[in-house]
Amino acid sequence: VLEDVPSESELVLDARRALHNGSAAEALALVGRARSLYPSGGLAQERDALEIDALVKSGARKAAQNRAREFLRRYPGSPYAKNLAGLLE
Secondary structure (H helix, E strand, C coil): CCCCCCCHHHHHHHHHHHHHCCCHHHHHHHHHHHHHHCCCCCCHHHHHHHHHHHHHHCCCHHHHHHHHHHHHHHCCCCCCHHHHHHHHC
16 A cells, blocks of 8 residues: 655645744655655755755754755756845855
């Protein structure tokens, strides 16, 4: 019997909700699951930006800055780029 696999959008939405509710650790776990199940998914930019936000809120600022640099290299024209660039200042 196959386990029910959530869609990429369900995982990203659940991660966003977890972060909004103050659970950065849960958000990071959900983002990790989304990345594992959908490594090249259509929501990769949103997922990665959400992960960076969760890292900041969990106190892992250095890791967030490293991920932000990587994100900006990968997606320089992203709508998330302006917000993420603020982490690097």
